[in-house]
Every structure is written in structure tokens, then in C-alpha cells.
Amino acid sequence: xxxxxxxxxxxxxxxxxxxxxxxxxxxxxxxxxxxxxxxxxxxxxxxxxxxxxxxxxxxxxxxxxxxxxxxxxxxxxxxxxxxxxxxxxxxxxxxxxxxxxxxxxxxxxxxxxxxxxxxxxxxxxxxxx
Amino acid sequence: xxxxxxxxxxxxxxxxxxxxxxxxxxxxxxxxxxxxxxxxxxxxxxxxxxxxxxxxxxxxxxxxxxxxxxxxxxxxxxxxxxxxxxxxxxxxxxxxxxxxxxxxxxxxxxxxxxxxxxxxxxxxxxxxxxxxxxxxxxxxxxxxxxxxxxxxxxxxxxxxxxxxxxxxxxxxxxxxxxxxxxxxxxxxxxxxxxxxxxxxxxxxxxxxxxxxxxxxxxxxxxxxxxxxxxxxxxxxxxxxxxxxxxxxxxxxxxxxxxxxxxxxxxxxxxxxxxxxxxxxxxxxxxxxxxxxxxxxxxxxxxxxxxxxxxxxxxxxxxxxxxxxxxxxxxxxxxxxxxxxxxxxxxxxxxxxxxxxxxxxxxxxxxxxxxxxxxxxxxxxxxxxxxxxxxxxxxxxxxxxxxxxxxxxxxxxxxxxxxxxxxxxxxxxxxxxxxxxxxxxxxxxxxxxxxxxxxxxxxxxxxxxxxxxxxxxxxxxxxxxxxxxxxxxxxxxxxxxxxxxxxxxxxxxxxxxxxxxxxxxxxxxxxxxxxxxxxxxxxxxxxxxxxxxxxxxxxxxxxxxxxxxxxxxxxxxxxxxxxxxxxxxxxxxxxxxxxxxxxxxxxxxxxxxxxxxxxxxxxxxxxxxxxxxxxxxxxxxxxxxxxxxxxxxxxxxxxxxxxxxxxxxxxxxxxxxxxxxxxxxxxxxxxxxxxxxxxxxxxxxxxxxxxxxxxxxxxxxxxxxxxxxxxxxxxxxxxxxxxxxxxxxxxxxxxxxxxxxxxxxxxxxxxxxxxxxxxxxxxxxxxxxxxxxxxxxxxxxxxxxxxxxxxxxxxxxxxxxxxxxxxxxxxxxxxxxxxxxxx
Numbered sequence: 001x002x003x004x005x006x007x008x009x010x011x012x013x014x015x016x017x018x019x020x021x022x023x024x025x026x027x028x029x030x031x032x033x034x035x036x037x038x039x040x041x042x043x044x045x046x047x048x049x050x051x052x053x054x055x056x057x058x059x060x061x062x063x064x065x066x067x068x069x070x071x072x073x074x075x076x077x078x079x080x081x082x083x084x085x086x087x088x089x090x091x092x093x094x095x096x097x098x099x100x101x102x103x104x105x106x107x108x109x110x111x112x113x114x115x116x117x118x119x120x121x122x123x124x125x126x127x128x129x
Numbered sequence: 130x131x132x133x134x135x136x137x138x139x140x141x142x143x144x145x146x147x148x149x150x151x152x153x154x155x156x157x158x159x160x161x162x163x164x165x166x167x168x169x170x171x172x173x174x175x176x177x178x179x180x181x182x183x184x185x186x187x188x189x190x191x192x193x194x195x196x197x198x199x200x201x202x203x204x205x206x207x208x209x210x211x212x213x214x215x216x217x218x219x220x221x222x223x224x225x226x227x228x229x230x231x232x233x234x235x236x237x238x239x240x241x242x243x244x245x246x247x248x249x250x251x252x253x254x255x256x257x258x259x260x261x262x263x264x265x266x267x268x269x270x271x272x273x274x275x276x277x278x279x280x281x282x283x284x285x286x287x288x289x290x291x292x293x294x295x296x297x298x299x300x301x302x303x304x305x306x307x308x309x310x311x312x313x314x315x316x317x318x319x320x321x322x323x324x325x326x327x328x329x330x331x332x333x334x335x336x337x338x339x340x341x342x343x344x345x346x347x348x349x350x351x352x353x354x355x356x357x358x359x360x361x362x363x364x365x366x367x368x369x370x371x372x373x374x375x376x377x378x379x380x381x382x383x384x385x386x387x388x389x390x391x392x393x394x395x396x397x398x399x400x401x402x403x404x405x406x407x408x409x410x411x412x413x414x415x416x417x418x419x420x421x422x423x424x425x426x427x428x429x430x431x432x433x434x435x436x437x438x439x440x441x442x443x444x445x446x447x448x449x450x451x452x453x454x455x456x457x458x459x460x461x462x463x464x465x466x467x468x469x470x471x472x473x474x475x476x477x478x479x480x481x482x483x484x485x486x487x488x489x490x491x492x493x494x495x496x497x498x499x500x501x502x503x504x505x506x507x508x509x510x511x512x513x514x515x516x517x518x519x520x521x522x523x524x525x526x527x528x529x530x531x532x533x534x535x536x537x538x539x540x541x542x543x544x545x546x547x548x549x550x551x552x553x554x555x556x557x558x559x560x561x562x563x564x565x566x567x568x569x570x571x572x573x574x575x576x577x578x579x580x581x582x583x584x585x586x587x588x589x590x591x592x593x594x595x596x597x598x599x600x601x602x603x604x605x606x607x608x609x610x611x612x613x614x615x616x617x618x619x620x621x622x623x624x625x626x627x628x629x630x631x632x633x634x635x636x637x638x639x640x641x642x643x644x645x646x647x648x649x650x651x652x653x654x655x656x657x658x659x660x661x662x663x664x665x666x667x668x669x670x671x672x673x674x675x676x677x678x679x680x681x682x683x684x685x686x687x688x689x690x691x692x693x694x695x696x697x698x699x700x701x702x703x704x705x706x707x708x709x710x711x712x713x714x715x716x717x718x719x720x721x722x723x724x725x726x727x728x729x730x731x732x733x734x735x736x737x738x739x740x741x742x743x744x745x746x747x748x749x750x751x752x753x754x755x756x757x758x759x760x761x762x763x764x765x766x767x768x769x770x771x772x773x774x775x776x777x778x779x780x781x782x783x784x785x786x787x788x789x790x791x792x793x794x795x796x797x798x799x800x801x802x803x804x805x806x807x808x809x810x811x812x813x814x815x816x817x818x819x820x821x822x823x824x825x826x827x828x829x830x831x832x833x834x835x836x837x838x839x840x841x842x843x844x845x846x847x848x849x850x851x852x853x854x855x856x857x858x859x860x861x862x863x864x865x866x867x868x869x870x871x872x873x874x875x876x877x878x879x880x881x882x883x884x885x886x887x888x889x890x891x892x893x894x895x896x897x898x899x900x901x902x903x904x905x906x907x908x909x910x911x912x913x914x915x916x917x918x919x920x921x922x923x924x925x926x927x928x929x930x931x932x933x934x935x936x937x938x939x940x941x942x943x944x945x946x947x948x949x950x951x952x953x954x955x956x957x958x959x960x961x962x963x964x965x966x967x
Contacts, residue, residue: 013754015790019761022783026768026776034799057750057835084753085830109764 005050005120008043010034010066011082012058016105019081020053023109024116039063041069049077051100051119053112056083056090064090067097078119082107134200134207141193215232225302228257230277232270235315244322246293257318260290276306276316287323300328325345341365348448354381356404357439370426370448389415389423409433413449425453467492474577479570482560485511488570495952497554497575499546516543516551521741530560531568541578579720610710614692617704618664620644633680648965649685650677668694668702675712687716748801750830755794762786800827814849814962815857817886817894823854824861825884828869835869838879841950844887850894851962852939859931864898864955867928871902871953878951893941893958901952910945932957 007029011017017033024031032049034040037060050072054063061069067079079099083090086104094102100122101115195305200207202612224241224276228234234252242249245260251260257267257273264286276284283305290298300320303464341364344350350367354360363379370914371387373379381400386597388396392414403410409431409801430444470476478496485508487494495502498514515523519542526540537559545554558573586847612634613623620643625636643652644661651658657676664671766783769776800823820845832839865882872880883899905913910961916931936943941959 013758015758015786015793016754016761019786019790021763022779022786023761023765025769026765026772026779026783057830057833059836059838061832082757084750086758105753106760107757108674109761109768112761 001114004027004030005123006045006048007031007116008034008045008049008071008077010042010052010058010063011052011055013037013055013058013084016055016082020112021091023112027113029116033091037063037066037069040066046075049115051078051080053080053082053116056081056094057085064094064097067099070099078105078123078124080112080115130746134210134925139197145190145193187380196836207660209572216437225316226257226320228316229271229309230306230314230316232257232273235309238772243318244292244298244684245290251293262291271300272304273316276304277314280306280308280314282306285326290320290863297324298322299324311769331397343964345369348451350380350446352444353437354442355435356442367446370424370446371416387416387418390397403430403432403442404440423450424448425450471496474580476575477573478575479572479781480558481528482531482568494575494956497552497577499548514546516545519543524559527568527571529557530571536624551578551579553579558589583792593860611708612708612710614690615704615706616644616692618702620705622647623704633682634678635681640682644676644690647678647780648676649679666880670694684823685712686711687886688712748797749829750828751795751801755790755797758790759787759794783853811853812851813854815852816849817847817857817896817959818843820854820857820861821884821896824858825866827858828862828865831866831869832882835873835880837872837882840881840883842883842885847886847888847894848961850939850959852959853935856935857939860900860935860957861896863928863932866952867955868898868900868902871900871904872908873902873950875902886960889958891958892961894961895958897946897954897956899947899952904951905945912946914943929955 007024009017009024009031010074011020011033012035014035017035021031021033024048031054032043032045034043037054040046040052044064052066054066056063061081061082063081069075078102079094080103081094081099082103082105084105091102100119101112103112103115145517156948193438213798219238220240222240223226223237223238224244225236225238226234226241227236234257236476237249240250242252245252248251256270261269268286269288272284272286277281283304284294285301287299290300291967292298299322301323302318302320304316304318306314315612332364340351342605345364345366346672348366348370350370351364351366353362359380361379361381365375367379368375368377370382373383376385385393385397386521396414399410399412402408409429411427411429413425413427416426418424425448426446427449428444428446430442433441433443435441469641470491470493474493474497476497477491478494479489480486481488487506490500492502494500495504498506498511500506502743522540523542526538528537537557539557541553541555544554555576555578556573557576558571560568561570561572563569592948613624613626614622617623621641622644625634625639639647645658648658661671661674670691672691673689674691675687675689677685677687686707690707690709695703697703720862721739727756745931762783766780766787769780769783821841825839825841829839831837861884869880871924872882878901881901883897885895885897885899887895933943935955935960939959941957945953946956947954
């Protein structure tokens with residue numbers, strides 16, 4: 001725990017983005033928010049991100065594409081997907097792609113925190129391994 | 130001479146006899162009474178005077194006796210002288226008659242008898258009355274008696290004697306009675322022939338009578354005025370003219386007194402100039418008569434010198450009042466005639482058919498021909514004024530008149546004036562037949578009918594145009610599906626155009642009926658009919674009044690009728706005229722249209738709900754997003770509060786966000802509810818850009834889900850349109866969804882959807898949705914708006930059809946603007962909201 005974990009939130013819906021940021025900050029996390037996948041990928045924080053919380057449906061590049069893109073480029077940060085329109089096929093695709101959680105909006109805050117902790121543990125473990 | 134002596138003797142004898150017999154007795158003196166003394170004195174005086182007188186008579190008797198003795202002495206000589214006297218008597222150039230007291234002719238001299246055409250023997254022994262007119266005989270008898278009563282007294286008279294041949298001899302007779310030789314009374318008559326004088330006298334009297342009569346008839350009085358003596362003589366007529374009593378002594382002042390005050394100075398001046406110059410003069414002046422009337426006089430006066438060398442003015446004065454009045458009347462009448470001719474453009478004339486010239490032509494005739502008044506015109510000049518085409522006909526007119534020998538005839542011709550103007554003349558004339566039985570003159574009138582002719586031509590043209598117009602309208606009317614009708618003042622049908630039967634309404638069954646008797650909806654729609662009858666009562670025009678009736682076949686038809694009242698020249702209401710149309714088909718079509726719209730609205734709703742289903746993802750997304758934010762912010766709030774040192778400001782901020790997102794969520798729900806609502810159409814002013822934004826909010830997730838990039842080019846500050854927000858949202862949503870769908874198969878290029886709004890110059894708001902999809906084939910382009918047409922396997926095919934209905938219901942139109950690959954553009958235009966426009 002030399003460096004606190006860095007959480008990236010990628011969602012094109014401003015109020016959702018602000019709300020998650022607000023929740024995580026209230027739990028002491030360090031959070032960065034991004035309007036789109038492209039913005040995140042261009043971000044200097046890309047490398048130090050401990051967990052990505054991404055919306056599935058975004059224009060140009062959705063959450064799943066971002067995950068695929070990052071894996072393709074060797075970034076192993078765990079992913080938590082959130083969506084306002086849960087679709088079983090998308091859920092399956094997301095989980096099989098290695099997502100920690102697939103949360104349907106609206107979700108319980110506790111649920112996100114648990115997923116986040118799991119993800120950070122996994123990331124931490126992954127990183128230590 | 131013998132008779133003279135005899136006369137003298139006869140004269141003296143009676144005196145002697147009377148002196149002898151009437152001498153009084155010499156004495157008779159007695160005085161019984163002293164009072165008788167004056168009587169005696171008187172008697173003595175008278176006796177002395179008487180004695181003296183007797184003495185004188187005696188002396189005279191002695192003289193007479195001496196004379197008688199002398200006569201006796203000369204008796205012998207007397208017989209000789211008597212013979213001489215008889216000769217003289219016999220041959221005197223004077224007619225002598227001696228008649229006895231019974232009037233029988235005792236003697237007549239030969240001259241006298243011859244003068245009467247008789248021999249003396251034919252008269253002697255006959256009554257002298259035989260030589261007098263029957264009528265004069267009593268007068269003659271009376272004259273003879275007078276002579277006999279006054280013997281010796283001479284009497285004279287004038288009388289006519291009748292000759293044997295019956296002719297008349299005027300004589301002046303002097304007669305006296307005297308004792309004849311046998312002491313019988315005879316009447317001696319000497320007759321002077323005065324026939325010549327009588328004739329002259331009679332002639333003079335007649336002449337005077339004639340003159341007086343002539344003066345009276347001619348209203349001409351004569352007068353004479355001796356200036357020197359001041360003697361004035363007036364004829365009877367002059368007195369009458371001046372209205373003075375003939376017993377008045379005429380003076381020049383009387384003339385002046387009667388003269389009209391206005392002419393007095395002139396009259397005085399004329400006379401005063403004429404008198405010293407002794408010159409003739411002539412003047413006209415007026416008299417003001419006592420009764421206030423005015424006479425016009427004309428006086429002609431000659432200055433002459435009479436036998437004594439005095440200046441005398443002799444003149445004639447004529448009452449010319451009647452002539453003056455006639456002249457004035459004539460002048461007025463001529464003026465009227467000229468004026469009438471001028472006004473009526475009618476000239477009168479008379480034409481000498483032999484000399485070929487006008488005998489007379491009125492001023493108006495001159496004007497018609499363009500002649501100067503009084504200008505002498507030759508036949509050539511006249512001919513030059515006649516239209517060459519009419520000249521032969523005109524020259525034939527006199528010949529025709531001669532052939533017809535009188536009677537009225539009419540002809541027309543044209544006059545060409547030197548300035549090139551043309552006059553049309555209608556002439557009426559008649560031929561005057563002279564004493565020789567041949568036509569000598571034509572008398573007629575030329576009437577300028579140029580204007581009438583032009584007016585008639587105009588009228589004929591107008592009539593032709595009117596006939597053509599009437600025919601045109603008849604053609605229109607009879608070929609139109611409309612029929613024409615007319616009702617009377619009581620609103621009963623009086624006339625129906627024949628082709629009404631085409632609509633199944635035979636005219637014969639409708640004429641005489643009221644409209645509400647023809648209609649079959651009178652009971653069903655009383656208010657409509659009440660209003661219609663109020664319109665008719667007010668005699669107002671009506672338009673597009675629709676009622677239902679039955680055809681002859683009993684099938685219901687709808688009739689649309691319009692009418693307007695008509696009035697006569699005095700503004701009396703005569704009824705209505707109008708047009709009716711069978712609009713059954715239109716009504717049916719409207720009903721069908723309404724049914725269709727109802728069905729379409731139902732379908733639109735169904736489609737809308739279907740679309741909602743299709744939009745579920747988007748809708749869930751739209752709602753879940755704010756819900757997610759709300760929940761998350763709620764938990765964050767708890768997180769901030771749950772800290773060892775609660776961060777209240779962060780908690781407060783979290784709550785504020787919750788509230789914002791709650792509102793956002795409810796807004797999404799409201800929008801979805803509106804879309805799903807099956808409500809009444811609500812037309813309100815709208816900004817089309819707002820609708821586009823609302824649609825984009827609904828379809829964002831669809832766009833994202835299909836990886837479609839949306840571009841918008843929305844013109845700022847567009848005019849508002851009037852429309853139903855939800856319906857227009859549906860149209861745009863539909864177009865956007867169609868676009869998204871059209872690009873589903875596109876892999877080789879970015880999927881791009883463009884929404885553009887703009888305004889055009891025609892007062893429309895324009896909206897276009899362009900995709901870059903598969904496009905639409907030419908065949909499909911014709912059919913995409915048809916109901917139930919679809920290229921989609923799952924589609925109902927109602928989308929575009931309903932969209933078009935909605936746009937058209939908004940007064941706009943929906944069309945395909947671009948249909949070639951890649952992609953297609955659907956666009957619609959809507960009119961500006963009128964209030965905005967104005």
C-alpha cells in the first residue's frame with residue numbers, strides 16, 4: 001500500500017460519472033473521471049490505474065471495446081462494467097472478457113464497493129505476483 | 130212769256146179779292162159804360178190805322194185795275210207772245226211737265242219726252258207717276274200734293290226717272306202749282322238732268338265707302354295736317370286706331386298723348402325734323418291704349434302744298450300690331466324651327482328637279498353639307514359632298530319620285546365633308562306635283578343619323594357580344610354538373626335548368642316547391658334551416674348551404690346551393706337565383722377521409738406504442754441513468770456522513786445532485802408518457818429545433834447502439850410553426866429510426882445521420898433527415914409512403930404513411946429529397962405559424 005489505488009471512471013453520462021466519483025471519494029478512493037474511452041486512453045493515468053469502472057454503451061468506443069483494446073496493449077487493470085440497459089448477451093461477453101463485475105444501473109453503492117475491493121485485491125495480487 | 134204774265138195776274142188777283150172781302154165796317158160807336166172809354170180810344174186808333182190801310186189797298190186796287198185794262202189792251206199781243214213762249218217751252222233744253230192735280234200729264238215738252246225715250250203724245254194724258262220708280266211714286270205724289278197746297282211756292286227735289294227702255298235718269302225737279310188758263314190748278318215741273326252729277330256723287334260715295342272699308346280692312350287710317358292753320362283731318366279708321374271718339378277735334382297732340390312713353394321722344398323728333406324741312410317721312414311706333422294694350426303703328430307721311438301754298442302733311446297710319454305679332458311669332462317660330470333642326474340634326478330643303486338646285490335649304494341643311502349659310506352651291510359642289518358609292522342612287526331619287534308621281538319616300542346616303550368626316554343621312558321627302566301634273570319639286574328633310582348609326586352598330590356589337598356571352602354561359606351552365614335555379618318572392622322554385630335531371634332531380638317535380646319541402650334533413654337539423662330561412666327573410670345572398678334530399682330513384686344525395694336575391698328596376702324583390710351542386714361524392718369522400726384519418730390515428734397510436742417498444746432500451750437507459758446517479762449519490766452522502774469527521778458540505782452537495790437527478794428522471798418519464806398518450810391533438814406554436822432536441826434525447830441510445838454518429842445543422846431563430854408536439858416528435862423519431870435502420874448494413878463507412886433545419890423563402894420551415902444507408906430504389910420511392918408498404922421484415926409499413934398524414938394535417942408536405950446510394954434524405958416542410966408571420 002505504498003501508493004493508494006487509482007480508480008478510473010469512464011462514462012459519457014455526466015451525472016452518473018459525478019455520482020460514482022462522489023461515492024468513491026466518500027470512501028477515500030482516489031478517482032479520475034473520463035468522458036469517453038478515447039479520453040481515458042490518452043490519459044497519463046492510464047498506466048497507474050488500479051481499476052477501471054466503464055459504461056458499456058458509449059458512442060465511438062464502448063466499455064467492452066476499451067477492455068479489449070487495453071488487454072491488447074498489455075494493460076491488465078481490472079474492469080467493472082456498468083450499464084443502464086442490462087443485456088444478458090453483453091453480460092456474458094463482459095464477464096468472459098474478464099470483467100470483475102457487471103452492474104446494472106441503478107446499483108447499490110455497497111455492491112460497487114465490494115466489486116471494487118475484489119478488483120483491487122485481484123489487481124494487488126496480480127501486481128504482487 | 131204769256132205764262133209769266135198769266136202767273137203775275139194770278140198772283141195779284143187773290144190779293145185784290147181778299148182786300149175787298151176782308152175790309153171791316155166803317156162805324157159802330159156806343160158807350161154804355163165809362164169803362165169802355167179806353168176801348169173806344171183803342172177802337173178810334175185802330176179805325177184810323179185801318180182807314181189808312183184801306184186807303185192804301187184802294188190805291189193798289191186802282192193800280193191793278195189800270196194794269197188789267199192795260200192787259201186787256203195787250204191781249205192780242207199776248208197771244209203772239211204766248212205762242213213764242215210755247216215754242217220756247219217746246220224746245221227748251223230742259224224737261225218740262227205740266228200736270229193737273231191728279232198727276233195727269235197735261236203737257237210735256239218734246240225735249241223732255243225725248244229725254245225719256247217717249248214721244249210727247251205717249252205721256253200726255255197719262256199719269257206722271259209712270260215715269261217714276263214704283264218705290265218713288267208715293268214720294269212724287271206727296272211732292273205734287275205739297276205743291277198744290279202751297280200754290281205758287283216753288284219746291285225742289287231730286288229723283289230718278291225711268292226711261293221707256295228702263296234706264297234711269299236722275300233729275301232735279303223744281304215745281305210749283307199755279308192756276309191754269311181755265312182757273313184750274315196745274316203743277317208746273319221743270320226737270321234738270323243731274324244723272325252725271327248723281328253718278329259722280331254715287332261714285333264718290335262708293336269710293337268713300339270703299340276707302341273707309343279699305344281703311345277698316347287694312348287697319349289703315351288716313352289723315353291730313355295743315356301745319357300753317359293747324360287744321361287736322363282724320364279718317365274714321367284713324368279715330369278707331371287711336372281709339373278717340375269721332376266727334377273729337379283731332380290734333381297732333383292727341384297722337385303724342387297716345388304714343389307709347391318709350392316711343393314718344395322718337396315720334397316727336399321725327400315730326401319736328403319733318404315739319405321745318407317739309408320732307409316726307411315714314412316711321413313705326415307704338416301706342417299705349419287706355420286699356421294698357423300696345424299697338425304697333427306704321428305711318429307713311431307725304432309733305433304736299435295745297436292750293437293756297439300751305440304745307441300739308443298727308444299720311445296713312447297702319448295698325449301693324451297683328452303683323453308685328455305675326456312677324457315676332459314667325460321669327461320665334463323660325464328660331465324654334467332652326468333650333469329644333471339643329472337639335473335634331475334635321476335639315477329641311479326643297480329641290481327643283483328641273484333646274485337641279487335647291488329652291489330652299491334650312492341652316493341645318495347647310496350645316497349637314499358643310500355649306501356656308503346662303504352660299505350659292507352648284508350641282509357639282511353638292512355631288513362632291515356625296516359619298517361616291519351613294520351618288521348613283523341619290524341621282525336616281527328624283528327619277529323615282531317622278532315615276533311614282535308624288536307620295537312620301539325615304540332614302541339613305543352619306544355625306545363626305547371636306548375635312549374627311551362622314552355623315553350618314555336619312556332622308557324623307559315627297560314630290561310636289563305642279564299644275565301641269567308633273568313633279569316639279571321635291572320637299573324633304575335630311576336627318577343626320579351618324580350617331581344613331583354608330584350607336585346602332587355599337588348596340589349590335591354589344592348584342593352580338595351579349596349573345597355570345599349568353600351562349601357561352603349557357604354552354605358553361607349546361608355542361609357543368611351544377612344546375613341553375615330560380616325562386617319567386619315566396620321562395621318557391623320557379624325555374625330549374627334542364628340538365629338537373631342528370632342529378633336525378635326532375636325539374637317538373639321540383640318547380641313550385643319550397644327548398645325545405647325538397648330537403649329531407651329539415652327535421653333533423655332545425656337550427657340549420659332556421660338560419661337559412663332567416664337569411665332568405667333578410668334577402669341576403671347565401672353561399673354553400675348544404676342539405677340532403679332524395680333523387681327520383683329515392684337515393685339520398687347531398688346538395689350544396691348558393692344563391693343571391695334579385696330585384697327589378699324599382700328595387701322590388703323578385704326572388705333568388707342560384708346554383709346547386711350534387712356534392713354527395715364529396716361528402717362521401719369527406720366521410721371516407723374522416724374514417725381514414727380515424728384509422729390512421731389509431732394506427733399512429735399503435736405505431737407509437739410499437740416505437741416505444743423499440744425504444745425500450747433507450748428509455749430504460751434514460752431512466753436508469755438518473756436513477757443510478759441518485760442511488761450512488763445517496764450512498765455517497767451516507768459515506769460522507771459516516772466518516773469520522775462527517776463531511777457535511779460533501780453530503781449536502783450529494784443531496785443536491787440527488788434532487789437534480791430525480792428531476793431529470795421525472796422529466797424522462799414525462800416525455801415517455803407523452804409519447805405513449807393517446808390524447809387529443811394539441812396544436813400549439815412550436816420551435817422545430819426544440820422538437821429535434823427532444824427526439825435526439827429519446828434516440829441517443831439507439832444511435833449509440835447502432836454506432837451511428839449524429840450530426841445536426843439547426844438554423845438558429847427559426848419562425849415558429851403551429852403543430853402537435855408529440856405527433857411531430859413521432860414523425861422525426863420515425864425518420865431517424867428509419868435512417869438508423871437503413872445504415873444497419875453499412876460496414877465500409879462511418880454511419881452518419883444528419884438532421885438539418887432551415888427556413889425557405891416560401892414561408893416554410895424545412896426539416897431534413899439524411900442517412901448514408903442503402904438508399905431507396907426508384908420503384909420503392911413511389912411506394913414508400915403507401916400504407917402497408919415496407920422494406921423491413923419486421924415493420925408494419927405504416928410509419929411513412931402516417932408521417933405523411935401527420936405532416937399534411939399540419940399543412941405541410943413530406944417527401945424524399947435524395948434517394949440514390951449512398952443513403953437517402955427525407956424531408957418535410959411546414960408553414961410558419963400565421964401569427965408569427967403576420
